[in-house]
Amino acid sequence: MNLTFTAEEQAFRQEVRHFLETSLPAAIRERVRLGRRLTTDDHIHWQNLLGEHGWLGANWPAAHGGPGWSPVQRHIFDEECAAAHAPTVVPFGVNMVAPVLMKFGSETQQRHYLPRILDNRDWWCQGYSEPGAGSDLASLRTRAERDGDYYVVNGQKTWTTLGQHANMMFCLVRTDPNAKKQAGISFLLIDMATPGVSVRPLITLDGAHEVNEVFLEDVRVPVANRVGAEGEGWTCAKFLLTHERTGIAGLGHAKQALHHLKALASRLQHRGKPLLEQPIFRQRVVKAELELMALEVTNLRVIAAARDGGVPGAESSLLKVRGSELRQELSDLTRRALGPAALPFFPDFLYGDAELADVEMAEAAAASPQYFNRRKLSIYGGSNEIQKSIVAKTILGM
Amino acid sequence: MDFSYSDEQRMLAETLERLVADQPAPERRASQPDLAAGQCSPLWHTFAELGLLHMPFDESVGGLGGDGTDLMITMQALGHGLVPEPYLAGLLLPGDLLARLADADQRARWLTPLLEGEHQLALAWQESSARYDIHAIATSAQRHGNGWRLDGSKQLVMGADAAAAILVTARIAGEHPDADRLGIFLIPPGTPGLTRSDYRTMDGQPASDLILESVTLDGQACLSENAAAALDATFAVGIAALCAQAVGAMQSSCEQTLAFLKERRQFGTPLSTFQTLQHRMVDMHLHLEQARSMAILAATSLDRPAPERDYRIAAAKAYCGEAARFVAEQAIQLHGAMGMTEECLVSHYAKHLVMFDHYLGDSDYHLEYVSEHLSAA
Numbered sequence: 001m002n003l004t005f006t007a008e009e010q011a012f013r014q015e016v017r018h019f020l021e022t023s024l025p026a027a028i029r030e031r032v033r034l035g036r037r038l039t040t041d042d043h044i045h046w047q048n049l050l051g052e053h054g055w056l057g058a059n060w061p062a063a064h065g066g067p068g069w070s071p072v073q074r075h076i077f078d079e080e081c082a083a084a085h086a087p088t089v090v091p092f093g094v095n096m097v098a099p100v101l102m103k104f105g106s107e108t109q110q111r112h113y114l115p116r117i118l119d120n121r122d123w124w125c126q127g128y129s130e131p132g133a134g135s136d137l138a139s140l141r142t143r144a145e146r147d148g149d150y151y152v153v154n155g156q157k158t159w160t161t162l163g164q165h166a167n168m169m170f171c172l173v174r175t176d177p178n179a180k181k182q183a184g185i186s187f188l189l190i191d192m193a194t195p196g197v198s199v200r201p202l203i204t205l206d207g208a209h210e211v212n213e214v215f216l217e218d219v220r221v222p223v224a225n226r227v228g229a230e231g232e233g234w235t236c237a238k239f240l241l242t243h244e245r246t247g248i249a250g251l252g253h254a255k256q257a258l259h260h261l262k263a264l265a266s267r268l269q270h271r272g273k274p275l276l277e278q279p280i281f282r283q284r285v286v287k288a289e290l291e292l293m294a295l296e297v298t299n300l301r302v303i304a305a306a307r308d309g310g311v312p313g314a315e316s317s318l319l320k321v322r323g324s325e326l327r328q329e330l331s332d333l334t335r336r337a338l339g340p341a342a343l344p345f346f347p348d349f350l351y352g353d354a355e356l357a358d359v360e361m362a363e364a365a366a367a368s369p370q371y372f373n374r375r376k377l378s379i380y381g382g383s384n385e386i387q388k389s390i391v392a393k394t395i396l397g398m
Numbered sequence: 399m400d401f402s403y404s405d406e407q408r409m410l411a412e413t414l415e416r417l418v419a420d421q422p423a424p425e426r427r428a429s430q431p432d433l434a435a436g437q438c439s440p441l442w443h444t445f446a447e448l449g450l451l452h453m454p455f456d457e458s459v460g461g462l463g464g465d466g467t468d469l470m471i472t473m474q475a476l477g478h479g480l481v482p483e484p485y486l487a488g489l490l491l492p493g494d495l496l497a498r499l500a501d502a503d504q505r506a507r508w509l510t511p512l513l514e515g516e517h518q519l520a521l522a523w524q525e526s527s528a529r530y531d532i533h534a535i536a537t538s539a540q541r542h543g544n545g546w547r548l549d550g551s552k553q554l555v556m557g558a559d560a561a562a563a564i565l566v567t568a569r570i571a572g573e574h575p576d577a578d579r580l581g582i583f584l585i586p587p588g589t590p591g592l593t594r595s596d597y598r599t600m601d602g603q604p605a606s607d608l609i610l611e612s613v614t615l616d617g618q619a620c621l622s623e624n625a626a627a628a629l630d631a632t633f634a635v636g637i638a639a640l641c642a643q644a645v646g647a648m649q650s651s652c653e654q655t656l657a658f659l660k661e662r663r664q665f666g667t668p669l670s671t672f673q674t675l676q677h678r679m680v681d682m683h684l685h686l687e688q689a690r691s692m693a694i695l696a697a698t699s700l701d702r703p704a705p706e707r708d709y710r711i712a713a714a715k716a717y718c719g720e721a722a723r724f725v726a727e728q729a730i731q732l733h734g735a736m737g738m739t740e741e742c743l744v745s746h747y748a749k750h751l752v753m754f755d756h757y758l759g760d761s762d763y764h765l766e767y768v769s770e771h772l773s774a775a
C-alpha cells in the first residue's frame with residue numbers, strides 16, 4: 001500500500017497551481033475568499049478562462065472536448081481550485097446535463113448543446129424538485145402533454161439554483177400519468193425564454209438569492225428537446241445521480257475551510273493568547289482535523305477504485321454524509337472563532353458592491369451567513385437521511 | 399421543592415401568551431422599522447401598561463419586585479413569539495445596573511422614565527479585543543475638572559440607535575488594570591465626541607459601534623467608579639433572561655417542526671411516520687427539556703452568593719448555547735429546503751437560536767469558566 005501521488009500526478013498539481021496563480025483574476029479570487037457573491041459575468045469570465053485552457057469540461061472524455069483526466073487528476077484539480085479561492089464551476093451544464101446528453105442524447109442534441117456548454121453560451125439550471133416532490137422525487141406532477149411535435153408543459157419546479165441567470169433548464173416531467181410512478185417520467189430540455197416560463201426568487205435565511213421557483217404555464221416544448229425515449233427520464237435522472245460523484249465530499253473546500261480556521265484562531269486573541277491555544281476550542285479544531293484526515297483517505301480509496309474501473313455507487317453517499325457534516329462543522333467553528341465579531345450582518349457588502357472600511361469586519365462578514373448557507377449541504381442532492389437509507393439498503397443490505 | 403407557578407405567575411404567563419399571539423408574524427424582526435432616538439414602539443407602550451417594564455425591578459426603586467421566575471416567564475414568552483422589542487438590551491441590562499448603582503437624582507432622570515416606558519436605554523460594554531470578557535475594558539475615563547473625559551470604542555451596542563442615553567463601561571484611568579476599577583457613565587446621544595455607526599446583526603437586531611473621542615461629561619454622568627461587582631450581578635440577570643428567551647424560541651421551533659412533520663407527506667406518508675425523524679424529533683425535545691431545566695436553575699440562582707450564582711449561570715449559558723444550536727440545525731434539516739427560506743418562520747428562529755450563543759458569552763467561554771471552577775465534590 002502506498003498513499004503518495006505519482007511523479008506525474010505531482011507535476012500535474014504544479015501545473016494546475018501555476019495556472020491558477022497566473023490566470024485567476026485577483027478581484028474574483030478576493031471576492032471568493034471573502035465569501036462575497038459573484039456576478040454572472042464573474043462566473044462566465046472564469047469559466048471562459050478555464051474553457052480556453054481546455055479545462056472546463058474536467059469530467060468530459062477527450063472525444064467530447066474534455067481534458068481526459070483520470071479521477072485522481074480531477075481530485076487534484078478540485079483541491080487546488082478550492083485552495084486558490086477559484087469560483088466553483090456552475091455544475092448544471094458542464095457536470096450535470098452534459099453527461100446525460102453524452103449518454104442518452106441524440107447526435108443532433110450532442111452537437112448542438114455540448115459546444116454551447118463548453119463555451120458558456122448556455123447557462124443551465126436543474127428543474128427536478130417540486131413543492132410536493134422533494135426526497136420523493138418520483139412523485140413529481142409537472143405534466144407534459146403531447147400536441148403534435150410539441151409537449152405542452154404545466155406545473156411548478158422549485159429550489160431551482162441560479163435559475164434567475166439560466167437560459168436553459170433540464171427538467172423532469174410526467175408524460176404518462178397512468179404509468180407507475182417512475183415509468184411515466186421524461187427528461188426535457190426547456191428554453192427559459194419560451195412563453196409561459198416565469199421565475200420567482202426565493203430568498204434564503206442568509207439573505208441570498210440563490211434559489212427560485214419556476215412556473216410553467218402551457219409551455220410549448222419541441223418533442224425534439226426530449227432526451228432519451230418517452231418514459232425513460234428516470235433512467236437519465238438516476239444516471240446523473242450516480243455519475244462521477246467522487247468529488248461529492250467537497251474535500252478541497254473542507255481543507256480550505258480548516259486552513260482558514262486555523263489561521264483565524266491563531267490570529268484571534270483570547271485572554272492574551274491565541275484562541276487556538278484555548279483548550280476547549282483547540283479540541284474542537286483537533287476533532288475536525290482528524291475527521292478531515294480520515295475523510296481524505298476514504299475519498300482517495302473511492303477515487304482509486306474509480307480509477308481502476310469501479311463505479312462509485314453507494315460509497316458516494318458515505319462521502320456526501322461525512323463531507324457535508326464536516327463542512328458544516330467547520331463553518332460552525334469559524335463562526336464561533338470570531339466570537340462577537342460574527343454578529344454584524346452586511347448584506348450590501350456580501351451581495352452587492354458596498355465596501356467595508358474596516359478590514360477586520362470585511363474578513364468576518366461572511367462567517368455567519370455562510371454557516372447558515374451551509375445547512376443546504378445536508379439537504380440538497382439527496383438529504384443525509386436519504387443517503388443513509390441508500391447505504392443501509394445497498395451496502396449493508398438492511 | 400416546588401416547580402409550579404404561583405397564581406400571579408400563571409396569570410403573567412397567560413397574559414403574555416395572549417399578547418404575543420396577537421402580534422403580527424414574527425418575520426417582522428428582520429424588517430422592524432428603525433426607531434429614532436428616544437422613541438418606543440406601540441408594543442412597548444403595551445408592556446408599560448401591563449406593568450411588564452416595572453416587573454423585574456426592586457420595589458425600592460419603583461419596580462414590582464418580580465423574581466427570577468417572573469423574569470423567566472416573561473422572557474420565555476417573548477422568545478416563543480420571537481418578539482423583537484429589546485426587553486433585555488433596552489430595559490433589563492441598563493435598568494438593572496441603574497437600580498443597583500444610581501443615586502436618587504439619576505434614578506429620577508433615567509430609571510423612572512425607563513420603567514414608565516417613556517424611553518429606552520442601552521448598555522455599551524463590548525470591545526473589539528475583549529471577546530466575551532466584560533472586565534477587559536480599554537475605554538478609559540479620566541477626571542476632567544468636576545467631571546470626566548472618556549476615550550475609546552465600543553462594539554455591538556444593542557439598541558443604541560433608540561436609546562435616550564447609553565451606559566458605557568470604562569476603566570478609571572491611572573489605576574492598575576488588576577484593581578478592577580470599572581466606572582459606568584451615562585452618555586446621551588449627540589454628546590460631542592461620540593460617533594455612532596448603525597447596522598443590523600445576523601438575527602436582525604439593531605446594533606451600533608461607538609467611538610468616544612474626548613467625550614466630556616459632568617459629574618452627574620458617572621453612575622459608579624467601582625462597578626465590577628454590580629456588572630457581574632447584572633450580567634447574571636441578563637444571562638438568565640437570555641437563556642429563558644432561548645428556551646421559548648426552542649420550544650416554538652420544536653412545535654413548528656413537529657407540526658411540519660405531521661403535515662408534510664413524502665413517499666405517500668407523513669414524514670412523522672419515519673422512525674429516523676421520530677427519534678430526531680425526540681432528541682430535539684430532549685435538548686429543549688434539558689435546556690429548560692438549566693434556565694430554571696439559572697433563574698432561581700440569582701439570589702445566591704456570587705460564586706454559586708456565577709457557576710450555575712455559566713453552566714446554564716453553556717448548556718443552552720449548545721442545545722439551542724442543535725434545535726436550530728435540526729429544525730432546518732427536518733423542514734428540508736423549506737427551512738432555509740426567509741418565508742419559513744422556522745429559519746428566523748434558527749438564526750435567533752444560533753446567534754444567541756454570541757450574546758453575553760458563548761458556550762466555550764462559559765465552559766471555560768465552569769471548567770476552571772469545577773466542583774470536585
Ligand SMILES: Cc1cc2nc3c(=O)[nH]c(=O)nc-3n(C[C@H](O)[C@H](O)[C@H](O)COP(=O)(O)OP(=O)(O)OC[C@H]3O[C@@H](n4cnc5c(N)ncnc54)[C@H](O)[C@@H]3O)c2cc1C
Pocket residue numbers: 125126127128129133134135136158159160161162210211376379380381382383384385386389662664665669672674675731732733734735736738
Ligand atoms: C440551497 C438548495 C438548492 C437546491 N437546488 C436545487 C436545484 O437546483 N434543482 C432542484 O431540482 N432541486 C434543488 N434543491 C432541492 C433539493 O434537492 C431538495 O431540497 C431535496 O431533495 C429534499 O427535498 P425537500 O426539501 O422537499 O425535503 P423533504 O423531502 O420534504 O424532507 C424533509 C425532511 O425529511 C427527511 N426525509 C424525507 N423522506 C425521508 C425518509 N424516507 N426517511 C427519513 N427521512 C426522510 C429529509 O431528509 C428532510 O430532513 C435545492 C435545495 C436547496 C436547499
